[in-house]
Amino acid sequence: MQSSDKDERPVVLIVEDEPILRMAAADMVETAGFEPVEAADATQAVEILETRMDIRIVFTDIKMPRGIDGLKLAALIRDRWPPIHIIVTSGNKPGPVDGLPTREVFFSKPYVESEVVLAMRNFVSLSC
Amino acid sequence: MLTPDYVFDPQRLAALLAYNILDTSAEQGFDDIASLAAQLCATPIALVSFVAGNRQWFKARVGSDLCETDLGSSVCAHALEEPGLLIIEDLSTDPRSQDNPLVCEPPHIRFYAGAPLRTSEGDVLGSLCAIDTEPRVGGLTVAQCDGLKKLARQVMTQLELRRALRERDYHLSQAGLAGKRRTALVAIGDILRAAASRSEAIEQSAKIVGECLDLSRVGLGWIDDTEHILDIENDWSADGSESLVGQFELAEIGESHPASGSTTRTVVRDLAASPGTPLHHLLSRFHIRALANIHFRDRRGRNALFFSHSESVRDWSVEDITFLRNAGDRLLEALARLEAEETQNTLNLELSHRLKNTLATVQAIARQTLSSVPDREPVEAFILRLQALSHAHDVLLQKRWSSADVNDIVTSVLGACGVLSRISIDGPTLKIGSRATLSLSLLLHELSTNAMKHGALTSGTGHVNVVWRIAEKDLVLEWRESGGPPANEPTSRGFGSKLIKMGMIGTGGVSARYLSTGFEADFVAPLSQVQRA
Numbered sequence: 001m002q003s004s005d006k007d008e009r010p011v012v013l014i015v016e017d018e019p020i021l022r023m024a025a026a027d028m029v030e031t032a033g034f035e036p037v038e039a040a041d042a043t044q045a046v047e048i049l050e051t052r053m054d055i056r057i058v059f060t061d062i063k064m065p066r067g068i069d070g071l072k073l074a075a076l077i078r079d080r081w082p083p084i085h086i087i088v089t090s091g092n093k094p095g096p097v098d099g100l101p102t103r104e105v106f107f108s109k110p111y112v113e114s115e116v117v118l119a120m121r122n123f124v125s126l127s128c
Numbered sequence: 129m130l131t132p133d134y135v136f137d138p139q140r141l142a143a144l145l146a147y148n149i150l151d152t153s154a155e156q157g158f159d160d161i162a163s164l165a166a167q168l169c170a171t172p173i174a175l176v177s178f179v180a181g182n183r184q185w186f187k188a189r190v191g192s193d194l195c196e197t198d199l200g201s202s203v204c205a206h207a208l209e210e211p212g213l214l215i216i217e218d219l220s221t222d223p224r225s226q227d228n229p230l231v232c233e234p235p236h237i238r239f240y241a242g243a244p245l246r247t248s249e250g251d252v253l254g255s256l257c258a259i260d261t262e263p264r265v266g267g268l269t270v271a272q273c274d275g276l277k278k279l280a281r282q283v284m285t286q287l288e289l290r291r292a293l294r295e296r297d298y299h300l301s302q303a304g305l306a307g308k309r310r311t312a313l314v315a316i317g318d319i320l321r322a323a324a325s326r327s328e329a330i331e332q333s334a335k336i337v338g339e340c341l342d343l344s345r346v347g348l349g350w351i352d353d354t355e356h357i358l359d360i361e362n363d364w365s366a367d368g369s370e371s372l373v374g375q376f377e378l379a380e381i382g383e384s385h386p387a388s389g390s391t392t393r394t395v396v397r398d399l400a401a402s403p404g405t406p407l408h409h410l411l412s413r414f415h416i417r418a419l420a421n422i423h424f425r426d427r428r429g430r431n432a433l434f435f436s437h438s439e440s441v442r443d444w445s446v447e448d449i450t451f452l453r454n455a456g457d458r459l460l461e462a463l464a465r466l467e468a469e470e471t472q473n474t475l476n477l478e479l480s481h482r483l484k485n486t487l488a489t490v491q492a493i494a495r496q497t498l499s500s501v502p503d504r505e506p507v508e509a510f511i512l513r514l515q516a517l518s519h520a521h522d523v524l525l526q527k528r529w530s531s532a533d534v535n536d537i538v539t540s541v542l543g544a545c546g547v548l549s550r551i552s553i554d555g556p557t558l559k560i561g562s563r564a565t566l567s568l569s570l571l572l573h574e575l576s577t578n579a580m581k582h583g584a585l586t587s588g589t590g591h592v593n594v595v596w597r598i599a600e601k602d603l604v605l606e607w608r609e610s611g612g613p614p615a616n617e618p619t620s621r622g623f624g625s626k627l628i629k630m631g632m633i634g635t636g637g638v639s640a641r642y643l644s645t646g647f648e649a650d651f652v653a654p655l656s657q658v659q660r661a
Binding site: 108 | 477480481482483484485487488489490491492493495496499511512514515518522525
């Protein structure tokens with residue numbers, strides 16, 4: 001793939017602590033025509049968000065070790081980078097009390113890849 | 129003249145107190161006797177007089193407005209030790225009464241005839257007396273003396289009757305209270321069994337206790353071993369009384385640390401009776417007049433305090449305390465159960481999370497491993513079956529992994545396939561076991577995948593009816609496709625058709641029909657096996 005092509009692909013930040021799941025997600029995102037950026041936890045994700053201005057979508061797990069979880073990360077992104085779209089995934093669907101904002105899209109693990117990709121494409125076409 | 133010593137005899141005073149007659153209102157029986165005594169003796173005044181340690185008090189009076197007098201004005205005090213009657217023909221000349229204010233000053237009484245009021249034990253409580261303002265030389269006739277003694281005995285009979293009635297009423301009310309307490313305990317049991325949260329369990333059971341014993345506040349707190357703090361988790365308070373939910377220092381509320389002594393309860397009848405103590409402070413701050421604090425140690429060794437407050441003085445009976453102990457015991461049991469359920473719930477969620485993560489990892493590994501396989505159909509079929517299995521776990525989690533409702537399973541699996549709008553679902557509410565939940569989920573997934581690939585759901589007009597029912601001891605599930613292309617029996621035997629042939633619980637019981645109107649199948653399995661966990 002050419003570097004000029006890369007620049008035009010929408011960037012998706014994947015936040016997932018399980019390496020295999022992170023790799024599979026990156027694969028899915030890349031196959032769908034996005035540019036994947038990977039983070040192993042929320043702290044790393046925030047560092048990436050602070051240095052890169054081109055992230056369009058964050059695809060995050062909820063339950064992660066060390067520091068903040070995916071729901072807190074989602075809230076933080078809403079606060080500091082409002083234009084970024086958020087997709088949340090987890091083994092158990094969080095209830096409204098757990099603080100999943102209504103704007104976020106949720107997929108139960110294991111997710112159907114085509115459905116996640118569809119949600120990403122919708123986000124990108126909406127904001128284009 | 130000094131009051132005779134016998135007036136202050138402790139046994140006599142105790143006997144008088146036991147009749148509970150002092151300062152009661154007028155009663156016809158005593159009034160009648162006083163009036164008969166006045167008639168009999170032809171005197172303007174007659175009294176039923178009880179002599180206490182500091183006064184004489186009149187239960188009945190004719191011709192006098194006095195309710196009571198001090199002992200210095202009492203002639204009756206001198207009648208107590210008379211074996212028969214005390215008769216003083218002229219009070220103004222008798223050394224026992226010549227200084228008596230009632231003699232020296234108005235109403236200037238002069239003649240006194242008194243019959244002692246003697247109990248069967250021999251204690252004299254007072255006298256029935258006839259009084260005149262004129263001296264009477266010769267006193268009473270023999271018949272009058274005899275009559276006055278008989279009337280005095282009638283006063284005692286009235287007194288005994290009165291006491292017997294009071295005792296009967298007391299026993300009746302005690303029986304009523306016992307019934308009320310029993311009913312309250314049953315109600316507490318019912319409420320605690322249904323309670324979904326700790327605060328609900330505490331408030332509802334406290335309300336029943338409070339209303340049963342007519343209290344102002346009942347609640348439960350926890351005593352911190354190291355901080356000497358009482359943390360009141362929840363309480364119930366009557367209208368007008370404030371809730372005490374929050375933290376208090378033990379010393380501040382007059383409680384000692386339960387481990388420091390053998391005290392398992394603090395019961396106070398009247399906080400106003402102990403001024404200057406921490407307990408008294410509760411009175412001024414929270415208007416608590418009486419309290420009963422009962423200590424418990426729960427299964428985890430924590431110290432609980434079940435407290436009851438009253439805004440008026442209260443004599444806590446042994447039965448009251450037993451009742452409070454029972455109610456507190458039941459409440460703590462219920463709280464332990466709720467806590468265990470909460471822990472179980474957390475564990476279930478954690479387990480589910482790990483299971484789903486593992487399934488996701490399996491899916492990721494499969495995708496990576498099989499990425500070079502050119503025929504994508506089997507890969508996709510595998511991943512979708514994994515999804516169906518995962519949805520079955522979601523349904524099971526809702527019922528703590530033990531069972532699931534057929535309707536939930538059907539809705540979940542078919543919903544995940546995105547075909548719910550074209551499928552009619554009908555059947556009774558029915559719980560099935562966890563194994564059947566997993567196999568039924570996979571079965572329904574295959575059926576709907578096939579319908580989408582070859583059957584009724586390939587065309588826009590096709591439709592599927594899913595009906596389940598109980599036929600004798602079997603569960604029957606019917607799958608009916610219509611409006612699509614004619615059904616053809618598959619020539620190859622893939623994993624999908626094997627899954628279908630295994631039926632609802634993996635043991636067969638399947639009859640499939642490939643009709644021109646579409647595919648139809650009936651699945652039958654014994655209810656007992658389907659519902660086995």
